Each structure stands twice: as C-alpha cells, then as structure tokens.
Amino acid sequence: MTSLEKADLLQGTLDLLILKVVALGPVHGYGISQRIRQISQDVLQVQQGSLYPALHRLEKRGWLLADWGESDSGREAKFYCLSARGRKQLAAEEQTWARLSNAVALILQTAE
C-alpha cells in the first residue's frame, strides 16, 4: 500500500533524500539510513531493501561515486559522494520537491 498511512517515507523522495544526505559529506549506505532516521527524528526510515537498490541506481545514473574504505568502526564500507551531475540532479529535485509539496499544500489549505 502506497497509501499515505503506513509508508516509511514519501514515495518518490528517496533519491532526493539520499542525494541530500550524501551532499553533506561522504557516507556509506548504512550511515545514510541512520542519518535519515536521525535528522527526521525517527519519522522517516529507509529499509535496507530499498536503500541498496537505490544506491546502485543512483550510481549507475552517474549521480553518485563510490569507493571502498574503512568505516569508523573499522569495517569495510562503501563510501558514496556526489558527482557533478549528482549535484545538479539534487538541485533539480529540491526544486521539484518545493513545487510539488507547495501544490499539495495549496489543495490542503482550501477552506472547508
């Protein structure tokens, strides 16, 4: 059910969220999901089964660059950072989000 009631996040915003979090500095996948949960104060949470396919998708589209490194806890981890095209994409998606969410707000604001 993509109905608004149960979703862990707003459908279609996952790419935007990932790009935005990665823009704050290199992170690995696991860290991305943690940051999204923390910054959103536990409202949004990305399941791993959504996260990793999304990361591969974004990398394949040339928006993310990945390389292996060592995480804080000393484990192998794949760190992602934004490419130039990813930065453009992020800007575009931020703008689109603003347009669409404002439009939804317009409709919800109509007096009853």
Next chain:
Amino acid sequence: MTSLEKADLLQGTLDLLILKVVALGPVHGYGISQRIRQISQDVLQVQQGSLYPALHRLEKRGWLLADWGESDSGREAKFYCLSARGRKQLAAEEQTWARLSNAVALILQTAE
C-alpha cells in the same frame, strides 16, 4: 520513472488529494481532475488512467460513495461524496502528510 523530476504528482498523495477535493462537495471524476489542476495552479495534474482506478479503489474501501446524476453541462456523470469513514481517512492522511513532509523538510534544511 517515479523520480521526482517528471511526475505529475507526488506519488502516494493521490488518495489524499482526491479525498480532500471530494470533501469540498460532491463532484464527478472529471471535475476532480480539473479542480486539482486549478487549485494547484497547473502544477499537479491527474491522468485519467490514474484517476478512475483510484476512484474505484477508494469507493471499494468505503471512503467514497458514488451515485449517478446530471452534470452542469447536462451529461450523465458519477458524483462522489465522502462517507463517514472517508472523512476519518482524510483526517488521518492529512496528518500523515504533515508528518512526512515536515520530516523531508527537516532533511532538506540541513545546512550545507
């Protein structure tokens, strides 16, 4: 592509939008799509192939009631109105939308 760039609407918000528009008074399907476009100032537009399945879905779930009548232009049209459960559902979805969209805003507001 459900990526934010090209969508006609924010995925997962269609039910909410329909319920909200119907809450303003009985409308037929065609009128719903027009109102959404107008109120959103041409930002959001529902394709007919999305609209009618959604209406049937909402009716089947008991949130909308339908009956045939005559439209302004004298044609047969199916008018929808909210059921009691639909009203509850609308309230719930409005709240969820507020929670989720605020959470997205939180993430987008993180300083760079």
Next chain:
DNA sequence: CCGTATAGGTAGAATGTCTAGGAGAATCCG
C-alpha cells in the same frame, strides 16, 4: 558462546501511476 550492531547484498511481491487506448454524447464553428 550468543546476541546485537555494523556493513553489504538479492529476490519477489505488492502497489501505484503512467501511457495508450476505447467509447459515447453534447456543443460549437465553419
């Protein structure tokens, strides 16, 4: 030694939305 946290991943199902069609009736324009 076992459970939890960290870190990566895949497969399959469910859902929603879009594109692309089809249909009929009313109205407007030339």
Next chain:
DNA sequence: CGGATTCTCCTAGACATTCTACCTATACGG
C-alpha cells in the same frame, strides 16, 4: 450539415519504486 472539440466514463499493460524477507560476514559485550 460536417467536423472538431469538450465532457465524461472506462480498461489494459508496462514500468518504477518500495517493501518484506531473506542471505552473508565481522566485531564486540555479556
């Protein structure tokens, strides 16, 4: 009158995204 456009309903099939559920492996605390 003929043709185009608007109004109104609908379905089928393709597609992308996201979820649940599962798998692997290492480190650490009790």
